[in-house]
Amino acid sequence: MTAQPIEGVGIEALNVYCGVAAIPVRALFEGRGLDLGRLPNLAMRERAIALPCEDPVTNAVNAARPLLAALGPEVLATIEILIVASESGIDLSKSIASYVHEHLGLSRQCRTVEMKQACYSAVAALQLAASYVASGVSPGARVLVIAADVSLVDARAEYAEPAMGTGAAALLVSDRPRVLRLDLGAFGLCSFETMDSARPTPQLDVADVDGSLFAYLDCLSASFADYCRRVEGADFVSTFDFLAFHTPFAGLVKAAHRKMMRELSGASPEAVAADFAGRVEPSLVYPSVVGNLCAGSVFLALASLIETARPERAARVGLFSYGSGCASEFLSGVVGPEAVAALAPLAIGERLAGRVALSFADYGELLAANLCCLVPERERRVELGPSLELLERLGERPELLVLTEIRDFHRKYRWA
Amino acid sequence: MAPEAVRAEVVRAVEAAIVAILPELSAGAIPHHRHLRELGADSVDRVEILLGALDRLGLDEPLARFSAVPDVASLIDLLWQRKLAS
Numbered sequence: 001m002t003a004q005p006i007e008g009v010g011i012e013a014l015n016v017y018c019g020v021a022a023i024p025v026r027a028l029f030e031g032r033g034l035d036l037g038r039l040p041n042l043a044m045r046e047r048a049i050a051l052p053c054e055d056p057v058t059n060a061v062n063a064a065r066p067l068l069a070a071l072g073p074e075v076l077a078t079i080e081i082l083i084v085a086s087e088s089g090i091d092l093s094k095s096i097a098s099y100v101h102e103h104l105g106l107s108r109q110c111r112t113v114e115m116k117q118a119c120y121s122a123v124a125a126l127q128l129a130a131s132y133v134a135s136g137v138s139p140g141a142r143v144l145v146i147a148a149d150v151s152l153v154d155a156r157a158e159y160a161e162p163a164m165g166t167g168a169a170a171l172l173v174s175d176r177p178r179v180l181r182l183d184l185g186a187f188g189l190c191s192f193e194t195m196d197s198a199r200p201t202p203q204l205d206v207a208d209v210d211g212s213l214f215a216y217l218d219c220l221s222a223s224f225a226d227y228c229r230r231v232e233g234a235d236f237v238s239t240f241d242f243l244a245f246h247t248p249f250a251g252l253v254k255a256a257h258r259k260m261m262r263e264l265s266g267a268s269p270e271a272v273a274a275d276f277a278g279r280v281e282p283s284l285v286y287p288s289v290v291g292n293l294c295a296g297s298v299f300l301a302l303a304s305l306i307e308t309a310r311p312e313r314a315a316r317v318g319l320f321s322y323g324s325g326c327a328s329e330f331l332s333g334v335v336g337p338e339a340v341a342a343l344a345p346l347a348i349g350e351r352l353a354g355r356v357a358l359s360f361a362d363y364g365e366l367l368a369a370n371l372c373c374l375v376p377e378r379e380r381r382v383e384l385g386p387s388l389e390l391l392e393r394l395g396e397r398p399e400l401l402v403l404t405e406i407r408d409f410h411r412k413y414r415w416a
Numbered sequence: 417m418a419p420e421a422v423r424a425e426v427v428r429a430v431e432a433a434i435v436a437i438l439p440e441l442s443a444g445a446i447p448h449h450r451h452l453r454e455l456g457a458d459s460v461d462r463v464e465i466l467l468g469a470l471d472r473l474g475l476d477e478p479l480a481r482f483s484a485v486p487d488v489a490s491l492i493d494l495l496w497q498r499k500l501a502s
Contacts, residue, residue, distance in 0.1 A: 215483075252459075262471070
């Protein structure tokens with residue numbers, strides 16, 4: 001193996017896949033008869049919607065495949081660990097990763113595993129992956145972390161329904177961190193048991209809205225305080241050029257930033273608003289047209305930040321991840337012009353803008369199938385016709401993996 | 417300060433925090449038996465009202481302590497208790 005100069009450890013490549021269809025949040029509000037006065041605090045414009053032929057496996061593969069294709073087969077061979085982070089499991093034993101490993105064509109000499117801790121697990125996976133790479137136990141090794149989820153909400157979720165997204169974020173972790181060089185050792189943690197939200201069955205999300213928001217905000221304060229204990233001189237205002245947080249809905253991130261600034265800076269409301277516009281808002285452009293990507297949310301925010309702010313020099317980013325239940329982490333890393341160049345060929349913004357716009361009636365027709373996406377049935381055929389018709393409306397697109405049937409509990413896929 | 421005087425301070429702080437976020441309400445006419453949701457506060461508004469009340473009272477409490485309060489009266493009682501303990 002050729003020795004490479006170590007330039008740090010972190011994310012070498014990053015892609016997000018947020019489906020091929022979306023509904024304007026206003027249309028969803030109007031269709032459900034929700035109070036439009038609540039739109040400003042939600043701060044969401046569109047919501048990604050899955051097709052009946054999509055599930056956590058297709059989301060994961062469709063996020064990772066373009067990223068791996070761009071890097072070439074020799075890079076593929078260096079992936080020694082595949083971690084799929086998800087709160088959308090499809091079997092109590094067999095992992096999403098086992099299917100993803102197959103459809104990405106990864107080496108048989110690859111550790112393959114699924115991780116779960118609500119929306120937090122992918123950051124835990126990133127940190128464990130980075131530590132593995134940094135340890136030097138296997139020089140040149142890469143770790144593929146994919147955060148993949150689906151949403152299971154309908155009218156019963158009320159104002160959470162317009163906030164939920166679907167899709168996946170794929171990140172390749174290595175010692176060639178073009179996208180984000182992690183500040184190794186600079187992190188803060190906060191975890192404790194709470195029942196703020198959960199998915200107790202494959203068809204049911206339960207949430208205590210206030211419990212979840214309050215736990216998110218408490219964890220942000222506590223994990224940042226722990227970060228400050230580890231990183232001498234860390235300051236919420238001056239240490240980070242940008243901030244990218246787990247985004248259940250964009251309005252919560254705005255409230256979280258305001259709370260932190262109020263507690264830690266003493267800045268005037270006008271200065272807080274200006275700071276938000278400069279350091280946080282670039283991270284919310286993509287999340288506000290996708291919804292909560294769950295485990296992948298903070299990486300969607302990071303992609304949004306890189307492609308919106310387009311840093312022309314090295315810039316430090318403070319990242320915060322929270323997963324109900326609960327576990328959280330504040331960490332940091334450095335992005336720069338290399339990150340902009342690395343993301344550009346994946347055309348994330350163009351693909352988001354090019355999604356098929358659904359009406360409320362279209363959405364209603366997809367909902368029943370989407371709600372049974374995770375149900376472990378013995379036999380099920382996916383009616384592909386409507387999905388393929390919708391894919392036709394996309395125009396030019398990469399080949400996508402689709403779910404065709406479940407046969408004796410085994411999920412079957414093909415490229416379309 | 418006498419406990420009843422502290423309670424009056426807490427009521428003023430909570431009502432001021434509510435009116436700051438929901439200006440269509442007036443401080444003296446807030447029904448204390450209602451949940452903030454029923455007064456028109458969405459989840460972000462509820463965060464802001466709670467933070468505003470804590471700020472006015474000079475308290476630093478985990479928000480999770482307040483996630484299950486059923487109405488404004490219970491919020492006032494809990495803040496009163498915390499203020500007396502501080």
